[in-house]
Amino acid sequence: MQSSGKSQTDSNSTIHEHVACPACGLLCDDLTVSRNASGILEVSPNTCARSVQFFQRPLVDTSPRIADKSSTLQEAIAKAAEILKKANQPLIAGLGTEVQGMRAVMQLADRTGATLDHMNSYSTLRNTLVVQNSGWMVTTLTEVRNRVDLLLIIGTDIVSYNPRFFERTIWNSETMFDQDTSKREVVYLGGRGLDTSQGISPAGVKPTVLECDIEQLPDVTAALRALIAGKQLQADSVADIPVAELAKLAERLQAAKYSVVTWISSAFDFPYAELTVQNITETVIKLNEKTRASGLPLGGSEGDYSVNQTSTWISGYPVRNSLQRGFPEYDPWQFDAERMLDNGETDALLWISCFQPEKTPPASAAPTIVIGHAAMQFEHEPDVFIPVGTPGLDHAGTMFRIDSSVTLPLAGLRKSALPSLAAVIDAIEAATQLD
Amino acid sequence: MLIKLTGGKVYDPAHQVDGKVTDIYIRDGRIVEGQHDGEKIDEEYDLRGKIVMAGAIDMHTHIGGGKVNIARMMLPEDHRGDLVAHTEHCRAGCGHAAPSTLTTGYRYAEMGYTAGFEPAMMPVNARQTHLEMGDTPIIDKGGYAMLGSDDFFLRMLTAKQDQNAINDYVAWTLHASQAIGIKVVNPGGINAFKFNQRALDLDELNTHYQVSPRDVLKALSRAVHELGVPHPLHVHGNNLGVPGNMETTLKTMGASEGFPMHLTHIQFHSYGTEGDRKFSSGAAAIAEALNKHKNISADVGQILFGQTVTASGDNMRQFANAGHGSPKKSVIMDIECDAGCGVVPFKYKDQNFVNALQWAIGLEIFLLMEDPWRIFLTTDHPNGAPFTSYPHLIRLLMDKSFRNDTFAKLNLDAQAMSTLSSIDREYSLYEIAIMTRAGAAKLVGLHDRGHLGVGAGADITVYTDQPDREAMFAKPDYVFKDGELVVRNGQVVKVTWGSTHTVRPEFDRGIEKDLKKYFDRYHTINMENFKVRDDEIAEGGRGKVIIQACEGRREKSE
Numbered sequence: 004m005q006s007s008g009k010s011q012t013d014s015n016s017t018i019h020e021h022v023a024c025p026a027c028g029l030l031c032d033d034l035t036v037s038r039n040a041s042g043i044l045e046v047s048p049n050t051c052a053r054s055v056q057f058f059q060r061p062l063v064d065t066s067p068r069i070a071d072k073s074s075t076l077q078e079a080i081a082k083a084a085e086i087l088k089k090a091n092q093p094l095i096a097g098l099g100t101e102v103q104g105m106r107a108v109m110q111l112a113d114r115t116g117a118t119l120d121h122m123n124s125y126s127t128l129r130n131t132l133v134v135q136n137s138g139w140m141v142t143t144l145t146e147v148r149n150r151v152d153l154l155l156i157i158g159t160d161i162v163s164y165n166p167r168f169f170e171r172t173i174w175n176s177e178t179m180f181d182q183d184t185s186k187r188e189v190v191y192l193g194g195r196g197l198d199t200s201q202g203i204s205p206a207g208v209k210p211t212v213l214e215c216d217i218e219q220l221p222d223v224t225a226a227l228r229a230l231i232a233g234k235q236l237q238a239d240s241v242a243d244i245p246v247a248e249l250a251k252l253a254e255r256l257q258a259a260k261y262s263v264v265t266w267i268s269s270a271f272d273f274p275y276a277e278l279t280v281q282n283i284t285e286t287v288i289k290l291n292e293k294t295r296a297s298g299l300p301l302g303g304s305e306g307d308y309s310v311n312q313t314s315t316w317i318s319g320y321p322v323r324n325s326l327q328r329g330f331p332e333y334d335p336w337q338f339d340a341e342r343m344l345d346n347g348e349t350d351a352l353l354w355i356s357c358f359q360p361e362k363t364p365p366a367s368a369a370p371t372i373v374i375g376h377a378a379m380q381f382e383h384e385p386d387v388f389i390p391v392g393t394p395g396l397d398h399a400g401t402m403f404r405i406d407s408s409v410t411l412p413l414a415g416l417r418k419s420a421l422p423s424l425a426a427v428i429d430a431i432e433a434a435t436q437l438d
Numbered sequence: 439m440l441i442k443l444t445g446g447k448v449y450d451p452a453h454q455v456d457g458k459v460t461d462i463y464i465r466d467g468r469i470v471e472g473q474h475d476g477e478k479i480d481e482e483y484d485l486r487g488k489i490v491m492a493g494a495i496d497m498h499t500h501i502g503g504g505k506v507n508i509a510r511m512m513l514p515e516d517h518r519g520d521l522v523a524h525t526e527h528c529r530a531g532c533g534h535a536a537p538s539t540l541t542t543g544y545r546y547a548e549m550g551y552t553a554g555f556e557p558a559m560m561p562v563n564a565r566q567t568h569l570e571m572g573d574t575p576i577i578d579k580g581g582y583a584m585l586g587s588d589d590f591f592l593r594m595l596t597a598k599q600d601q602n603a604i605n606d607y608v609a610w611t612l613h614a615s616q617a618i619g620i621k622v623v624n625p626g627g628i629n630a631f632k633f634n635q636r637a638l639d640l641d642e643l644n645t646h647y648q649v650s651p652r653d654v655l656k657a658l659s660r661a662v663h664e665l666g667v668p669h670p671l672h673v674h675g676n677n678l679g680v681p682g683n684m685e686t687t688l689k690t691m692g693a694s695e696g697f698p699m700h701l702t703h704i705q706f707h708s709y710g711t712e713g714d715r716k717f718s719s720g721a722a723a724i725a726e727a728l729n730k731h732k733n734i735s736a737d738v739g740q741i742l743f744g745q746t747v748t749a750s751g752d753n754m755r756q757f758a759n760a761g762h763g764s765p766k767k768s769v770i771m772d773i774e775c776d777a778g779c780g781v782v783p784f785k786y787k788d789q790n791f792v793n794a795l796q797w798a799i800g801l802e803i804f805l806l807m808e809d810p811w812r813i814f815l816t817t818d819h820p821n822g823a824p825f826t827s828y829p830h831l832i833r834l835l836m837d838k839s840f841r842n843d844t845f846a847k848l849n850l851d852a853q854a855m856s857t858l859s860s861i862d863r864e865y866s867l868y869e870i871a872i873m874t875r876a877g878a879a880k881l882v883g884l885h886d887r888g889h890l891g892v893g894a895g896a897d898i899t900v901y902t903d904q905p906d907r908e909a910m911f912a913k914p915d916y917v918f919k920d921g922e923l924v925v926r927n928g929q930v931v932k933v934t935w936g937s938t939h940t941v942r943p944e945f946d947r948g949i950e951k952d953l954k955k956y957f958d959r960y961h962t963i964n965m966e967n968f969k970v971r972d973d974e975i976a977e978g979g980r981g982k983v984i985i986q987a988c989e990g991r992r993e994k995s996e
Contacts, residue, residue: 021966102569106573131511134512135514136767138768138769140770145776145962179960316507317529319538329524330521330531331521401569401974409963
């Protein structure tokens with residue numbers, strides 16, 4: 004009962020079914036991963052570019068380094084502990100990890116009085132600030148798959164971030180309520196030159212595309228919100244989109260039975276983007292006075308949602324937060340890692356990136372420890388580098404999906420000598436307690 | 439390791455012990471008869487003059503899972519008022535309305551509580567709920583899995599599948615989500631909201647499925663009973679918070695057709711429509727009906743004044759109430775064809791007519807309900823008030839003059855609508871021990887908790903007898919968890935990890951064929967990944983899974 008015949012966590016087996024893929028926030032778990040004779044993993048079917056890159060990256064066997072010299076794991080752990088112990092304002096950033104890794108990090112942060120920031124905070128905060136200011140009405144992927152009749156996509160093609168979104172939740176062949184999914188309507192609002200090909204229905208119906216520059220989304224979303232609220236607009240067009248077109252869109256939203264409005268916060272690359280997210284979510288709330296509509300924030304990578312959730316239940320706060328004063332504090336501006344590094348407000352940086360070797364730390368004068376993917380390469384060699392396994396490849400873990408309601412187990416799929424982040428962090432924490 | 443607790447005045451209602459001076463012996467975490475011949479006592483506590491009870495059990499408290507974490511994320515301003523620095527034994531966190539998990543565990547233990555049960559664990563969100571409970575130290579915990587608005591179940595009802603199939607699905611859900619009970623929230627209503635229904639009364643039909651809340655309650659209460667699950671179906675009824683909802687509640691008591699049922703936070707469901715403002719107390723009628731229906735139990739969901747946050751699976755009602763939120767913000771979600779949630783911060787004010795009357799209604803129900811074994815002390819944390827207000831609530835129940843003094847300061851119109859000051863009853867220590875220990879353990883199905891008999895887990899709380907019951911219950915002298923001293927003078931002195939209680943009734947695994955098909959066709963996760971494994975709960979030495987017996991298992995339905 005508790006586990007299926009083919010255990011996900013048994014790294015001896017060569018074929019793993021229903022494997023969850025942490026390469027994007029969708030966390031598709033319909034993958035089969037097999038290991039060939041030379042130890043390379045192959046993923047099939049239901050692949051996408053992201054999952055292929057994630058699973059088929061070869062295992063790299065690196066040893067820890069201190070000042071660019073190979074060391075034992077114990078030596079590297081001792082050195083990392085020494086740096087953190089000496090620091091008055093340690094900063095733990097990057098945070099490319101999952102639940103178990105973040106649990107360990109939170110304990111270390113408590114012990115060492117560290118500040119915490121995730122590499123995607125700039126983006127996730129655009130959503131978090133809205134939740135904290137006004138709240139929202141949102142839905143989850145299985146609801147979308149079975150219920151959506153009108154999908155409004157704001158400022159993104161989705162597929163660059165979540166490649167299988169349409170296949171899995173829009174153009175699925177069956178729904179619970181006998182909807183003909185090919186009749187689902189898709190509207191792209193904002194952005195220019197987006198790849199809208201996946202918005203074409205299986206019956207060949209093209210999506211509505213209303214283009215504008217991404218920086219003009221504040222105006223366009225405010226106009227749509229006003230129209231949904233029944234306001235008259237004096238202008239004929241907003242950011243080159245005729246108001247008549249927006250009015251038509253408003254009518255379609257009001258007529259829909261279960262519309263879903265989606266966005267990806269990292270695509271909103273303009274100042275005060277949280278206000279645009281709020282325009283969207285308040286539009287959704289307004290629609291719900293009469294019909295049903297839901298928001299759906301998409302995107303997600305590097306464990307950002309897992310880190311936020313774990314940090315929130317352990318400290319009360321999502322990132323960016325700090326335990327520097329012995330109790331948790333939350334301040335999206337003050338605890339911005341990049342700002343702190345630029346300002347010299349930290350005297351030790353622990354950078355974590357377990358999923359992608361490309362995510363290296365920003366240049367910094369502070370003593371730097373990197374715990375991360377074994378294939379990481381540095382322009383500036385850190386003081387300590389400890390290679391660790393990747394959750395979902397080298398060891399088990401737990402990950403939150405982008406819609407936050409679903410958490411899935413990640414599997415250990417291959418034999419690896421690399422320790423988990425949690426094991427390394429626990430050892431560093433223990434070492435900081437030694438005199 | 440043998441510990442002797444010497445000379446305490448013991449209140450152990452499970453064994454009809456009402457304040458008798460008795461020695462208690464603990465060996466290796468369990469209560470034992472006494473010393474073996476020649477066995478030496480390793481530790482002795484002189485408890486002469488002290489009050490001894492089993493550790494308290496909160497049978498309904500929102501301590502983990504998606505909606506609780508949304509509440510935490512939403513309320514940085516509330517955390518700021520109660521930030522908790524790390525100490526020698528405890529890690530940092532925050533308290534008040536939506537406390538962090540670690541602080542939750544410490545503070546429950548510091549109040550003499552040794553177990554708490556998350557009452558609205560969505561099966562699809564069970565993994566997160568267990569993760570959060572896994573970071574909640576010291577206390578034991580468990581969850582009630584939410585069913586009744588999930589599409590799989592409603593499809594079964596519409597297809598008129600037989601009761602045995604429903605029982606199998608209910609049992610499968612208990613296993614998959616590692617739950618100890620089944621909860622239903624606004625029966626069928628969370629689902630109806632997805633079809634844009636805005637209210638659902640007991641006999642109103644879900645427009646798509648053409649089934650009523652009554653159908654849901656009947657099928658689920660029977661399933662829970664026939665599977666032998668000790669905890670009766672845990673029901674958050676329809677029409678929460680709606681004036682006049684007492685009629686729905688009275689009808690709901692009959693809806694299980696004699697099967698046991700627990701009506702939760704009944705205060706929120708005991709409103710009449712009398713008076714100028716069309717809002718009145720239904721407490722007398724509700725208590726009378728509870729007294730009569732021996733198959734029905736209830737917890738109160740007392741409100742207390744101040745800032746809190748309401749977190750519920752009932753997104754239909756939470757959406758309707760979102761406008762009353764303070765500060766004004768809310769998160770409302772439809773979730774995974776499984777259920778939904780709604781989180782709305784709320785500030786109860788003693789000069790507000792409705793809030794003051796809600797306060798009085800809760801207390802009236804406590805005081806008019808005759809059988810303390812069928813009524814339970816809750817604030818529906820944090821919906822009525824944070825759990826840290828329990829000592830205050832206990833004083834209101836035990837101290838009539840304190841209660842009347844408090845009442846006299848409330849909104850005058852509300853005072854005029856309540857009979858509270860005419861009720862003389864004061865709860866005794868024995869009755870408090872029933873409500874918060876013996877009765878709660880029996881109701882949840884914790885066979886070795888909530889009592890001090892030989893063989894029980896040594897979860898024990900020791901208080902100094904004080905006339906100020908709030909002060910007394912706020913700060914126990916000692917708390918033992920599984921025989922280890924975890925709290926002294928109201929402060930944590932040792933951090934342990936409690937266990938997770940579950941039930942696993944037998945069932946026909948053939949149901950998985952239907953479930954697999956359902957998951958593959960309609961869901962976005964694989965059925966196997968839906969199941970929470972034991973090792974996910976017990977990882978890293980954070981406690982273990984305890985399987986409580988389904989002793990009352992009945993023969994299958996004909």
